[in-house]
Each structure stands twice: as structure tokens, then as C-alpha cells.
Amino acid sequence: MRRIAATVLILLGAFAPVWIIDWSHVPAGADYSDGSDVFRSPRFDSAYFAVDRSDLPPPAGSVLARRVKVKPGDTLAEILTQNRVSKNDAQAALAALTKVYNARNIKPGQEVEIAFVNFNTEAGNSFNRVTLHPSVQTEIHVRRDEDGGFTAEQTEKTIERRLHAVSGAIEESLYVSAIKLGVSANVLMDMIRMLSWDVDFQRDLHPGDRFEVMYERFYTDTGKFVRTGDVLFANLILNGKGHPIYRYADRSGQPDYYDAMGASARKALLKTPIDGAKISSTFGSRHHPILGYTTMHRGVDFAAPTGTPIFAAGDGMVEMRDRDGAYGNYIRIRHNGEYATAYAHMSRFEPRIARGVRVRQGQVIGYVGTTGRSTGPHLHFEVLQQNKQVNPMSVKMPVGTKLAGTDLDRFAQQRARIAATFDRLINPSAQIAANP
Ligand SMILES: [Zn+2]
Structure with missing residues (x-):
């Protein structure tokens, strides 16, 4: 506050004659708070340029600047010329700018700072600098250089990393409760994606459960x-049981999430959900044996005798169990928000398997058959990623890894550090009491 008051005094002192002459034009609510060389006003109005008169001596070295918010449809050239930058200067500054930034990328809401030096000299010479803020981290300055031309420069601000921890009760849903406590949506989506291999968010959450995130x-x-x-x-604490996951980059530098024991939070899906079967048709376009023309085969076929058991490729929930046209007897299992697997042409379903039932990896869900559009007993198996069939043999499916050796030791250290930091952030007073 004291600095602001001093700034106002310096400005008033420097331009006392001018301020007195044009006092009536000083805008209400003018804001002088941006530092000793900056003048801000809500509008670029006559008070600012009252000094632009040849009969007054220039206030040597003074720099005055103002900030303009980009409005929809504005171009940078217009912003400059509408704010007393001459056409020639605006053109020269924009030409210099193109070396580091495309002026067409300015967006409504961004701030443009325009600075003048000795602005009561001839108008064409007073424009000194324009600064753009394409992002919070980036600043671009176009400055008048000694030759009277312009030079553009992009600077990145150093950014500081801080850890933020939140712990709370899950009331209506994890999403609603976490958002209420200020967790941003993208953090929450990351959290849900990684935990969803272990937790069914539709069914496993109950009021009174808790969540933790850092x-x-x-x-x-x-x-x-x-x-x-x-x-x-x-971490989700459900019925008193924790489901923690920790981020850890293994020795190859690949970051992933692991449970407390060092097992990957991503669970593997079986690529061959049937015992002792051979692939009889691969994923891709093929001449269809029944339809007689080339079609896209969106799964993998495993030839096996009728009655061979079919396993769930991973833990999940039965999303569909039905007779479905060309697919015949069909089951689809949802493993998490991203992956599902589907099984077709079954002779029959395993009796306990119904829509909404949770299954474990390897559990028998049905038996090979030739129902639907099929020429002989086989399992047609699909992997769906974001609800689209992908090639089960080449898709980068999660591999359920378990850390071992040096990686497991390093992980244990990392886990302890993370846990200690989380405790300290959540409960700072306990930490002070422990270390007086
Ligand atoms: Zn098939």
C-alpha cells in the first residue's frame, strides 16, 4: 500500500503541470497500482494523453503503459492503432513479432500492455513496447531497439511446484464431494481412471467412505x-479398507501408479480368454465366409470345440448378457471407464452370470458354441477401448506388472516419502507438536 501511495506521488510530481491543466479529465477509478513506471486507467482516455503537447517539456525517461483486454474480433494491429500507436510503428512491431508469435493467436480476454516513453515528443517516436501474455507462464515483449526498429523476445516465467493434499468424506459421490473441497476436475478424472481398475464407482461407494488425494x-x-x-x-477408504495408489517412475523413467505392495494399479487383461485354443481369424479386413464379400473383422476368433469354457479377461461387471443377432449368445464385461471385452457365439452362458454381476479375472462366464452368424464352433473375442473395437493382439493393453528388486526398494522409499508429505500437509499441527 505504501508503495502505491509513493507511486501516485511520483506520478503526480512528474506531471504536476499537466495534471493541473487537465484535472477534469482524470478518469474516475484510475488505478496507479502497477509499479513505478506503469499507469493504468480503465479507458485510454484524454487524461493520459493530456501531456502530448509540444509546448511542454518531455518528462525525461518516463514510461507510461496501459493494459488493454482483447475483445472478440480484435486484431493486434487494431488494438495498437486505436491506442495511439502510429500505423508505421504498429506494422514494424507486428513484423518483429512474427518471429516469435503469430499475432492471430491472440484471444479475447488476454491482456496487451502498451508502453510509451517520453510520450509528449512526436507521437511516432513515443511508442516503446508492447507486451502480450499468451499464457500465465509466457510473456512476449516487442521493444523498440536503439536503431528505432523493433525486436521481439519471448520469456518463460519460472514456475514453482507445490504439493496440495485433500482429505474428505464422500457424501453423494466422490465427484461431488471432491469438487466441493476444491479438487479440480482433471485431477479427479486422473484419480478415478487409476482407481477404477480396483473400485467400481457405481457400486462400491457408500456414504461415510473417505477419499484422499495429493x-x-x-x-x-x-x-x-x-x-x-x-x-x-x-486413496479411497471404503468400509474401513484403504485402496491407496502411488505414482512412481521405474528405473526406465516410465511413471505409473502402484498399490502399497508395488503391484501396478492397471490390471492386465487376458489376451486369450480360453484354454488351449488356436486363433482361427485375426482382427482386420477379410473375405467373410458367410457373407461372401470383404468385411472388417473387429475381433479375434479362437477355434475350439463346443462346450469349451470361456474366461472373463479381467475383473469387471457384466454389462450385457443376451442373444444379439449375428453375435449369437453374447456377453460384454466392463473392466473400467476405458476398457470392455466382448464374447460371442457361445453355446450357453454360465448360469450365475447375469447383467450387473461382478466377475473376477479367469472366472468362467460361458461356453464355446456357434450361435449367430458362425460357420463352426469358435469364440469371437473383442476388446473395446472407449467403446470402439481395437485389435486385442496389438492394442497397448495394460500389463499388470509387479515391481521387484531395486525398483521395489526405490518404490518403498518413494511411498514412505509420499505418505509423510501427505500427513504433514493434511495435519500440519500434529507435525509441529512432534517437532517442537
Ligand atoms: Zn469373429
């Missing part, structure tokens, strides 16, 4: 929030 938040050196980063730790 993630990165990035700030500029002036303390302005930039963005969230990675989730380092997440």
Missing part, C-alpha cells in the same frame, strides 16, 4: 496459480 499445483513467482500437475497419491 497432487501438484504450479504457481508463477508472483504466486499466481498456473495449472495442476500429476496426482502423486490417491
